[in-house]
Amino acid sequence: MQKGTRNSLFIVLFGSFFGVLSSTLMNTALPPIMHVFHISYSSAQWLSNGYMLANALMIPVSAYLMKKFSFKMLFLLFSSFFFIGSLIGAIANQYLLVVLGRMIQAIGAGVMNPLVNVMAMRSTDKKHRGSVMGIIGLVFNFAPIIGPTLSGVVLDSFSWRYLFIMTMPFTLLSIILSVFQLPRITKETDLTFNVKGMVTASFALLCLLWSFSNIGEYNFVSWNILGLLIAGLVFTALFFKTQKGSSNPFVNLNVFKHTQFNIANILNMILMVTMYGNTILLPILIQNVFHKSALISGLVLLPGAMVTGIMSPISGKLFDKYPVRFLVLIGITIDCIGTTLQVLVTPGTSILMITLGQTIRQFGLVLVLIPIQTQALSYLPNEQIPDGVALYNTLRQVAASFGTALLIAIITIADKHSDMGTMSGELVGIKLGFGACLLLLLTCFIFIRKLHTGIEDR
Template sequence: MNKNRFSFALIMVGAFLSVLNQTLMSTALPGIMRAFHITTAQGQWLNNGYLLINALMIPTTAYLIKRFTTRQLYLTASLIFIVGSLIGAIATVYPVLIVGRMIQALGAGIVIPLVNVVVMMSTKPTERGAAMGVVGLALNLAPVLGPTVSGVILVKLSWRYLFGLTLPLMLLDALLAWRFLKDVGEQRQQPLDRKGLVLSGLGLALALYSFSNVGETAFLSFKGIVPLVVGAVLLAWFVKCQWTRDYPLLNLHVFRYRQFNLPLIINMLLMVTMYGNSVIIPVLVQNVFHRSAVISGLTLLPGSVLTAIISPLSGRFYDRYNFRRMVISGLCIDMTGSLLLSSTGPGASIGFVILGQTIRQLGLVLVLIPIQTHAWSMLPTPMIPDGVAVYNTLRQVAASFGTALLVAIISITASGQFHWSMNSQLVGIKFSYLSSTLMVGICVILGLQLHKSYAEPIATEHYATPDPSEKKVTPGVRGLTSHFK
């Protein structure tokens, strides 16, 4: 890993900037809504559109990482991200702004899983926790740091400068990568599963569209239920095709490993609460307490500092200590913070919100890195790229749907159909945090079943990608049937 340290650092910087963009716009959302005269449900597409494109791109990374060199893949992704930043910075109408964000997400969807695969494939199993802790410093710090940085910038400058912040940094990183980045791993020839790509893309897009309309229309309306049903059918078709296809876009046989599935479900539930919170906090501080954007950004700062300090340590703890106890402890801390925030009243202080948010972030950072490292370590090494792709895809999908769900709770509550003794948006926020508490409680139950039980060694050739000229051969699945009988 030492010889690839600088290459790893370059990719990690790109991953940090990519994840930063997922929440950088959260604090600016109220201002953007006023500038373009859009609703909250429309405005959330700044985040949901970004997360959705990430989710669509990540499944292809298992194929791309095998097909292209690390250098080719990273430079291409960086260039796409830079183009998207330029479009967003000069956008004069809201649809163009969304297009810029989605182009950014195309590049980010490649970079984020790339850094994970490089680390997992370049380190020993006993050192993966420490290495992933360093990655976690970037991937877990960025989502909570984004609103804080955004709030500071928006005090004096326009939201357009948020694109200008990441653009030169990514450009500099790409130039350094062009000069110094080294390749990791070997390339293989494998055809792209275009059918799987189309089915997953359309299915996810339709399902998310349905959830994003919850705040504006009744869920059981034509606009709400039809896209969801069609999307679900397409996704079911996608799963069926992937399970039996000779060259699947995603090797779904990773789901045969229980100790991969449990962390995956826990992570998805936590992503719902984490990314939904990045939208809830600005609404609470700015619309309910009528404080400035910088205050809403600074509300997340203590949690950001804790994340920076503890992320590397939590990875090392996975290598050295009983990680199940640490995961359960972190989840209980997260529940405590969520319950505190659910009790927020009209007269609550900003300090109370900061306390609840900081407690939540402390719990999350103790959980996210260990369960992620655990999930991938439980797979045979040749299946790690597929495991990373599946894990990150569902992580992003959960973040997209979770944000839509929690925003919908606030929108429905504030729609005027209910009469409360306090601000209707505040009531919706309280319900959102109670929902988050329930989801974390489910995670505790699942966390009790975690244990280190490494997959039995399977011959590497069983997972090798075959020559495309071979007939009737299933890559990544050969030997699996007999192994699991």
């Protein structure tokens, strides 16, 4: 990799880090924000789900933009969006404005983040892609895990507003660096943006996620759940109808013709539900059930975050040397062991044991995430890589959003209807949430055997 390309990749990676970090930065702040604005779990989760939904919608747009405009212009524009969103969140005096700030942040991050993957895949030969993607894993896998820890440290001494403020100087620095360092490569293509695809996809995701978010708050046979669910499915059908045969689709569905891309996507979506769900379940468990501080909540996640940071580059190098099926099998098995420890949590469980379970989970997870992402993209032709990156990251965010909504719904239902004596309904819901994560992880073993084993096959 040439020096100029390496410098450009570092700048985009640095800026994107804070976009991914922000996806979970507010999770530890959910209990205090619920108290300040007097809102329920279902409303509070939009701090995370609103971010991930807007992020998911912008990622497919990035595939079109990267074919139409230069990386430099895109990075500057959407880094500025992220900065503006952070500013709105920092000064907001109403909950809706906080959510708005989060969603504007997500619009910026939704385009910034795919730039990293596309730049890396296009500038690296196949023999070294695992190593480079391992370094990139520091953004996409380490940042979401360290987010709750950093927010716990901040919340121990400062207001939740500083969770927005803390990202602003770094975003500004990445904007300044990009002005002087990123090359301006002009692109003149006659692509037409697929507005119908964007609109139908947006309404489909919004209705489906809104429906999931309302589970536990309303009767199933109501507009708020069943009505929105049906509307979401209708918009989903319309989306596929508008994309079929389109010369300029919103997302290039031809990438789904590659079996290894599909298998890796399924595994990634399952793992995102469990990973992002964990960053929601643990803060609620530690702060609301065990009545510990936000700092303790963040520190519980710290060892797992450190393991992720250390192992991400190593995991990428392992992909270059060993069959992906072998790595995924070991990683999922370790993840199941850690999740089992979390399922067994009781009112008398120590914080140390909860930390151990989380750390084991992250060790297993990081062995899987980099290899399956590299596996997915390595089987695509170069011209389809922007579309592959967009769809892979979109489905990642969609899975995280729906997984978070589902787990919050489980907690809400259990808290309302459970009568377990010495065990609170909230704790029952959290245990059921961990149990749901374990069941999802067990389904991964069905798909592992379909992964190609030979390095030479890539």
